[in-house]
Amino acid sequence: MADVTIDDVAKAAGVHRATVSRALSRPEAVKTQTRELILRVAEELGYTMSPLAQALRSKASIFIPLVVPDLVNPFYAELATSMTQAAGDRGYQLVLCITNRDSERAAAYLAAMQSLYAPFAIVAPSSRVDMNTLRQFGFGDRAVVIDRVDEQSTAPSVTVDNRRGIELAFDHLRSLGHRRIGYVSGISGIYTARERIDAYSELAGAESIVLDSGADGDAGRRAAARLLALTDRPTAIIAGNDMTAFGVISTLAAEGLRVPEDVSVVGCDGLVLGARYSPALTTVRQPIADMGNIAIDLAEKKAMDGTVDHVLLTPELLVRASTAEAPA
Amino acid sequence: MADVTIDDVAKAAGVHRATVSRALSRPEAVKTQTRELILRVAEELGYTMSPLAQALRSKASIFIPLVVPDLVNPFYAELATSMTQAAGDRGYQLVLCITNRDSERAAAYLAAMQSLYAPFAIVAPSSRVDMNTLRQFGFGDRAVVIDRVDEQSTAPSVTVDNRRGIELAFDHLRSLGHRRIGYVSGISGIYTARERIDAYSELAGAESIVLDSGADGDAGRRAAARLLALTDRPTAIIAGNDMTAFGVISTLAAEGLRVPEDVSVVGCDGLVLGARYSPALTTVRQPIADMGNIAIDLAEKKAMDGTVDHVLLTPELLVRASTAEAPA
DNA sequence: CTGAAAGCGCTTACAG
DNA sequence: CTGAAAGCGCTTACAG
Numbered sequence: 001m002a003d004v005t006i007d008d009v010a011k012a013a014g015v016h017r018a019t020v021s022r023a024l025s026r027p028e029a030v031k032t033q034t035r036e037l038i039l040r041v042a043e044e045l046g047y048t049m050s051p052l053a054q055a056l057r058s059k060a061s062i063f064i065p066l067v068v069p070d071l072v073n074p075f076y077a078e079l080a081t082s083m084t085q086a087a088g089d090r091g092y093q094l095v096l097c098i099t100n101r102d103s104e105r106a107a108a109y110l111a112a113m114q115s116l117y118a119p120f121a122i123v124a125p126s127s128r129v130d131m132n133t134l135r136q137f138g139f140g141d142r143a144v145v146i147d148r149v150d151e152q153s154t155a156p157s158v159t160v161d162n163r164r165g166i167e168l169a170f171d172h173l174r175s176l177g178h179r180r181i182g183y184v185s186g187i188s189g190i191y192t193a194r195e196r197i198d199a200y201s202e203l204a205g206a207e208s209i210v211l212d213s214g215a216d217g218d219a220g221r222r223a224a225a226r227l228l229a230l231t232d233r234p235t236a237i238i239a240g241n242d243m244t245a246f247g248v249i250s251t252l253a254a255e256g257l258r259v260p261e262d263v264s265v266v267g268c269d270g271l272v273l274g275a276r277y278s279p280a281l282t283t284v285r286q287p288i289a290d291m292g293n294i295a296i297d298l299a300e301k302k303a304m305d306g307t308v309d310h311v312l313l314t315p316e317l318l319v320r321a322s323t324a325e326a327p328a
Numbered sequence: 329m330a331d332v333t334i335d336d337v338a339k340a341a342g343v344h345r346a347t348v349s350r351a352l353s354r355p356e357a358v359k360t361q362t363r364e365l366i367l368r369v370a371e372e373l374g375y376t377m378s379p380l381a382q383a384l385r386s387k388a389s390i391f392i393p394l395v396v397p398d399l400v401n402p403f404y405a406e407l408a409t410s411m412t413q414a415a416g417d418r419g420y421q422l423v424l425c426i427t428n429r430d431s432e433r434a435a436a437y438l439a440a441m442q443s444l445y446a447p448f449a450i451v452a453p454s455s456r457v458d459m460n461t462l463r464q465f466g467f468g469d470r471a472v473v474i475d476r477v478d479e480q481s482t483a484p485s486v487t488v489d490n491r492r493g494i495e496l497a498f499d500h501l502r503s504l505g506h507r508r509i510g511y512v513s514g515i516s517g518i519y520t521a522r523e524r525i526d527a528y529s530e531l532a533g534a535e536s537i538v539l540d541s542g543a544d545g546d547a548g549r550r551a552a553a554r555l556l557a558l559t560d561r562p563t564a565i566i567a568g569n570d571m572t573a574f575g576v577i578s579t580l581a582a583e584g585l586r587v588p589e590d591v592s593v594v595g596c597d598g599l600v601l602g603a604r605y606s607p608a609l610t611t612v613r614q615p616i617a618d619m620g621n622i623a624i625d626l627a628e629k630k631a632m633d634g635t636v637d638h639v640l641l642t643p644e645l646l647v648r649a650s651t652a653e654a655p656a
Numbered sequence: 657c658t659g660a661a662a663g664c665g666c667t668t669a670c671a672g
Numbered sequence: 673c674t675g676a677a678a679g680c681g682c683t684t685a686c687a688g
Contacts, residue, residue, distance in 0.1 A: 005665055016675045021667060031673055050443050052384045053665035056680050061380075071405040072600055081399045084426050088433070093440060096424045098412050105416070112421060115378050220604070246604040253606040254649065272400055276548070276574040278581040278606050321582065333681055344659045349683060359657055381681035384664050 004047045013041040024049060051093075061117040064296075065109060067097045068124040073187065073243055074271045078288050079124060079146070086292030101128050110137035120144065120299040125189025131155070144298045146291060147189030156298035158291055158311045162192055165284040165315035166199035166238065169266040172282070172317055173236045177326035178264060182209040182234035184223035186244025187216065188268075196240050196268065209234050220247020227263070228255055235263060235326045242269035242283055249277070249322065260324035270318055279321035287313045332375045341369040352377065379421075383445050392624075393441040395425045395434060396452040401515065401571050402599045406616050407452060407474070414620030429456050438465035448472065448627040453517020459483070472626045474619060475517030484626035486619055486639045490523035493612040493643035494566065497594040498531045500610070500645055501564045505654035506592060510537040510562035512551035514572025515544065516596075524568050524596065537562050548575020555591070556583055563591060563654045570597035570611055577605070577650065588652035598646055607649035615641045 010017040015034065023030045023038040030038070041047075055061035066083050068076040080096055087094040095118075097109035106129050113121065114137045121139045123129050125147030131154065134143045145157045173181050183200045185193050193215060201208050211223035211234075220239065224247070227233055239245035245267030249259050259265050259279060267274060270285025294311050301307050338345040343362065351358045351366040358366070369375075383389035394411050396404040408424055415422040423446075425437035434457050441449065442465045449467045451457050453475030459482065462471045473485040501509050511528045513521050521543060529536050539551035539562075548567065552575070555561055567573035573595030577587050587593050587607060595602060598613025622639050629635050 007665080017665090018667075018676080019674060022674085025667085029673080034673080048439060048443060050384070050665050051440070052380055052389075052444060053680090054667080056378070056380045056384055056682085057665080057667045059680075071399065071409045072402070074400070074402060074405065074601075077399040077402065077405040080424070081426060084424070085428075088436075093423075095421075096408070096412070098409060100413075108416075111376060112379070115376060116380060243604070246601070246606075250604045250606040250608060254608070259606075273402075273574070273601070276571070276578045278574075278578040278587075280578060280582070335681080345681090346660080346683075347658060350658085353683085357657080362657080378681050381664090382683080384666085385681080385683045387664075 004045045006047075006049070009038065009042050009045055009047050012045060013038050055117050059117050060119055062092045063095050063113065063116045063118045064092045064299075065095050065097045065113040065118055065121045066124065067099060067106060067109065067121060067127045067129055069099055069101050069126045069128065071096075071098055074273050075241065075243070075269050075286075075288070076124060078271065079291060082289045082292040083122065083295065084292075086296055090296055092296070099127055099129070101126075103128050103133065107133060107137070110134070110139060114138050120303065122146070122295050122299070125192055126187065142299070142303065144295050144302070146295065148191040153308065153310060156302050156307075156309050156311075158294045158298060158313065160192075160286045160313045160315050162195035162315075163199040165268060165286075166196050167203060168315065168317040169238045169268070169284050170200070170203045172319065172323065173238070173264060173266065176236075176264065176323060178236040179326070180207065180209065180232065180234040180236070182211045182223070182227060182237045183240075184211045184219055184237060184244055184248060185213045185215060185240040186219040186247070188241050193240055200238060211237065217243070218247070220244040220249075221251045224248045224251035224255070227252070228257070233263075236265070236323070237263060238266050238268075240268055242267040242271045242274050242281060245274075245281055245283070245322075246277060249279075249281075260322050262327060264323040264326070266323060270316075274318075275320065277322070282320045282323040283318050285316045285318045287315070332373045334375075334377070337366065337370050337373055337375050340373060341366050387445050388447055389445040390420045391423050391441065391444045391446045392420045392627075393423050393425045393437060393446055393449045394452065395427060395437065395449060395455045395457055397427055397429050397454045397456065399424075399426055401569075402601050403569065403571070403597050403614075403616070404452060406599065407619065410617045410620040411450065411623070412620075414624055418624055420624070427455055427457070429454075431456050431461065435461060435465070438462070438467060442466050448631065450474070450623050450627070453520055454515065470627070470631065472623045472630070474623065476519040481636065481638060484630050484635075484637050484639075486622045486626060486641065488520075488614045488641045488643050490520055490643075491527040493596060493614075494524050494527035495531060496643065496645040497566045497596070497612050498528070500647065500651065501566070501592060501594065504564075504592065504651060506564040507654070508535065508537065508560065508562040508564070510539045510551070510555060510565045511568075512539045512547055512565060512572055512576060513541045513543060513568040514547040514575070516569050518543075521568055528566060539565065545571070546575070548572040548577075549579045552576045552579035552583070555580070556585070561591075564593070564651070565591060566594050566596075568596055570595040570599045570602050570609060573602075573609055573611065573650075574605060577607075577609075588650050590655065592651040592654070594651060598644075602646075603648065605650070610648045610651040611646050613644045613646045615643070
């Protein structure tokens with residue numbers, strides 16, 4: 001089963017190697033009878049094509065890079081899982097490229113993927129990969145982007161309606177009687193982070209309380225500390241992502257404030273993990289599971305006819321246990 | 329910069345293609361002067377070898393599969409991160425194979441990696457990949473295993489001293505005055521789970537209280553519910569892994585029990601995330617970051633001289649905020 | 657130490 | 673519809 005090549009199949013089926021190749025990759029180009037014979041023989045011999053040889057010869061492979069900044073933020077882990085599944089289902093092999101926010105590492109990955117003849121690349125938010133880098137390695141017009149990368153949008157993208165997400169969180173808190181609602185950014189894609197904080201500012205208007213707008217992993221802790229220091233404390237906090245919400249709650253609790261009794265907290269992401277947090281996190285769910293398939297659709301469409309689509313997904317509020325009525 | 333091949337370099341340097349190949353892969357086989365010329369020319373032309381062509385010809389590639397059950401458990405995400413780093417540093421390209429505990433999917437991955445001439449495979453615990461499957465795809469004697477897979481141990485392995493880990497947790501709780509200490513298993517590799525629960529049983533002796541021994545994601549919730557139902561409740565719980573500890577705490581809190589005031593909880597893993605939990609999780613840290621390099625070392629050593637080593641790493645107690653003195 | 661040749665496992669115009 | 677040939681970008685015995 002190990003070393004059966006296309007020639008073995010050809011010989012066993014009594015046809016030429018080229019015919020086997022066609023039967024497998026362009027079935028309509030071969031007479032039905034011949035094809036069926038070949039397929040059967042291949043099956044019997046346990047033949048599978050060498051993706052290596054295939055890629056080398058045709059200058060196109062099934063490898064598709066997913067560029068993510070890290071895997072420690074479960075958002076990317078969930079994204080990677082969804083993408084892997086979607087890619088696998090459609091005959092691709094996802095290769096995870098973890099940049100650690102290091103642009104040299106990202107470049108190395110892109111170079112490697114280029115030499116593997118990857119048909120396109122998928123770039124996750126916050127990966128610190130700009131269009132210039134993509135262009136440099138030949139992915140300029142074969143990349144799809146999650147979160148927006150530039151205004152001109154030469155690359156297809158799949159994004160979540162951040163405005164709507166923040167609105168869902170805000171309305172939820174208002175309906176629970178909260179009037180002083182703080183905000184903390186934390187790590188997300190640059191555009192995502194901006195859209196969210198802008199949406200918040202607009203909704204809160206003059207009552208905006210941006211507790212922290214940093215983009216590092218410590219934003220949650222700082223925001224909680226900041227809240228503690230205020231005289232007229234917010235009774236609720238919206239966090240730009242779930243990990244930051246965890247940081248907020250953890251720090252608040254360590255300082256003796258209870259969530260949700262004293263302060264309500266809403267996250268953004270909808271991580272599976274949030275359901276196991278203490279308290280279970282109320283959050284705005286991003287449809288991560290859909291992103292994989294959509295991203296690949298977009299890439300294939302672009303390759304077919306050049307269409308550059310921008311898909312906007314709708315988020316959804318997940319009410320769990322970290323929000324409650326505003327204290328009297 | 330895109331399409332420069334070995335022949336371009338050869339021509340520009342005035343040597344034969346074979347010499348370029350040698351200069352790059354076996355430098356000592358080429359005269360210093362020639363080699364330096366070639367290296368310079370290659371550099372100027374921005375030449376990088378095609379890993380595809382290289383692999384096809386030499387039947388050996390730089391792709392190395394890391395087989396993990398999922399990525400949603402941050403333990404695997406952290407492991408994957410560490411492995412990716414280690415692999416990259418040593419000239420390999422890690423390919424993440426997420427099996428979703430589906431053995432067919434695992435087989436498909438292994439088949440793909442075999443046809444990519446992967447030099448060896450790394451198998452994470454709980455991946456539901458046994459030695460037979462590995463053998464079937466030619467990885468029988470080129471796999472390294474994290475967590476133990478079989479008693480005969482034909483594959484090198486890197487494992488953590490589970491016994492010692494549980495002991496650390498147990499002693500910590502005892503020193504805080506806890507006398508009734510419960511245990512919950514949860515998801516881990518089969519051997520890991522068994523070793524841990526055995527260690528617990530031995531330490532606790534007649535006072536063992538196994539709250540739940542299931543291996544699914546709901547073990548934590550069930551264990552907490554079980555604790556609540558007991559008349560003579562344990563004052564502390566050791567969880568077989570961090571995710572399970574999260575589940576325990578979350579459920580306990582939802583039912584009005586405070587951690588650590590009412591119940592202390594210790595996890596096992598040392599996830600980065602635990603520091604952000606509420607309360608921050610006391611846990612037994614597994615040296616995940618070391619595992620990547622060690623696993624690759626073991627694989628290379630085995631390939632060199634057939635040595636089958638079993639490395640046992642020492643865990644470490646991380647005292648954070650989820651444990652406190654036993655209530656009076 | 658270097659070159660010439662064969663070949664890894666495929667695909668794809670080109671004939672027929 | 674099928675076969676024969678050339679070639680993708682490399683490596684590696686084999687000569688010299």
